[in-house]
Amino acid sequence: MAKILVVTSGKGGVGKTTTSAALGTGLALRGHKTVLVDFDVGLRNLDLIMGCERRVVYDFVNVINGDATLNQALIKDKRLENLYILAASQTRDKDALTQEGVEKVIAELAEDFDYVICDSPAGIEKGAHLAMYLADEAIVVTNPEVSSVRDSDRMLGLLSSKSKRAEEGREPIVEHLLLTRYSPERVETGEMLSVEDVEEILSIKMIGVIPESQAVLKASNQGIPVILDEESDAGQAYSDAVERLLGKDIPHRFLEVQKKGFLKRMFGG
């Protein structure tokens, strides 16, 4: 039986899809059979971040409607043996995802995979609700910025009250916070909320802190999950987050200002 994870945030543009792609790839790298499911109907992007946009034939809604089987719709990642993607539909029909349909497809995936990662759309509408409804664990992606932190708090409230686990009175969804676009330099000068500030406001622990990094845009430009850029700080920070997700207790990196050497100061970088 798979563990079902939702990557959500409330606010858009904070890095949900980047995070889904990175964590899914990281889990597959460590030998876990993983499927990434894009819930953003009408605004599908996970395929682009994963670099498989030209191989999408059938999507999530096709499977729900019975126009395709799950095996036909699942896209196998070209880099990793254990990794699959289920693309969102580009339909403009906002009722294309139904609760019964989603439950059926996710249950079928859960039989075959170790991890099902649901990439939530922004907002708190139907798509976001369905993405988190069946989750066992949630990763709330947050930027160290006021509107993102406030929306994350709203999302944490919904996770604890509107999930299937909550409805059935089972153990609540395990919630994790993942801070992205973190800039230690700006924290030091008092221009940005620190990790401790965000943890204190939301009273929830960080599973990862991803530094603001040029590697993220570079990776998405190429359709390669940033975690595969093992040289980059963002890639390494995502790897650490995957380890913590798997239960390891390791300290956060990249929280301190990098002291620039003489040459770097002279020539930039």
Added chain:
Amino acid sequence: MSIINFFRSRNKPSSASIAKERLQIIVAHERGQADEPDYLPELQKELVEVIRKYVNIDSDQVQVALDNQGNCSILELNVTLPDR
């Protein structure tokens, strides 16, 4: 950071600490609202209608709040009557 900025910024709180303070207030406020029962807005609406039968008031002149203290809840109703 230039020297002038360095001295200027010493007295003022940093923008991050302002952000933190604002967030702590709004988050606490919104968490309180999230715990409210769903019937509260409806209750407020109907109370306004009842009071309107006797006194002409606006809907924003009635405040309904639920306060939880241990195992006892207090429903507080605050009506501002217009000047005579």
